[in-house]
Amino acid sequence: MDLWSNFWSVIWWFLWAFVFIAYLFALFAIIGDLFRDQKLNGWWKAVWIIFLIFVPFLTALIYLIARGNGMAQRSAKEAAAAQSAADQYIRQVAGASPSEEIAKAKALLDSGAISQAEYDQIKAKALS
Template sequence: MSFWENFWNIFWWFFCVYAFFALLWALFAVVGDLFRDDKLSGWWKAIWVIFLAFVPFLSLLVYLIARGKGMTERSMERALKHREASDAYIRGVAAASPSEEIAKARALLDSGTISADEFDRIKGKVLV
């Protein structure tokens, strides 16, 4: 009988630890959203933080009900901005198109910087 008592005690302990970390994650998510929101005044942010500090569970529920849709919209906007910045960076560092590479090589050939054999090698690499 003591085995089952210990098993359920261990199970309960793991559940409590999981619930505690879930509460912490939700608190950090809400506080992060509060401070990223440009439309909310500083006084309202301070009031939300005070309520989150003293009545965390109830405040989290009220915040998610009252401002959950805006929280999602702000998160999506931020993700879109990060994606656009990432795409712009990738386009900036990515190799040029094959026609641009051949045009650059042709300009080098015309200026005499490279020989016709080197031009053919560059053209062959680009077209493969």
């Protein structure tokens, strides 16, 4: 009997740990959303934070119900902006396409800035 009692107390402890960690995730998401929202006045942000400190579970639930849709929209907008910035960075770092590199090398060859051997080397590298 004592083994099952300890087993269920461990399960109960894990359940409460899960609930607490889930609450922390929600709390940090709410605080992040509060500071990300540019339409909300600074005083209202302070009021939400004060209520999150003194009545945490109820305030988090009310915030998610009342402002959850806007929270999702702001999060999606930020994710799209981050994806766009990452794509732009990748395009910038990736450089030119092989055909553009060969065209630039051909222009350098025609102007006499590089030799035929250098042109062939650049062409081979671009095509590989």
